[in-house]
Amino acid sequence: MFDKVVVAVGVNQDKTGFYDMDQRMDIIRQATKDITGVSIIKYDGLTVDVCRELGIRHIVRGVRNMLDFENERAIADANKRMAPEVDTIIIPTAQEFAHISSSAVRDILRHHGDTSMFEPANVKLPSVK
16 A cells, blocks of 8 residues: 555553553564565654654554544544644454454463464564563
8 A cells, every 4th residue: 555654653641551662662673574665663742743744644543343443533533633634544454353452462461371363473572570
């Protein structure tokens, strides 16, 4: 769909991440290392500001279900009002991955369970203490 993809990892002031920013960036690097045209950045602020700064015209978001869709739609609508030149593309996940949630994976990790079935083959999640 795109020749270049920027994976922009943002800071959400309302959430405490399970992994710190460096760990998150490393996980994404592992997952995308064999994909040409992918760059990974971190940012703190509005996504549309990053888009403007980098000349990005499309935001791609994935959804698992209708609840995800409604949340992403609200964000996309707000982004469109702030930056009419930036479009959001919402892509539903493949059915075989729709059941996977970050909450479930975090719970498995907390209890030292095996998360490999929920990870890309080339990704090894950091262990939890």
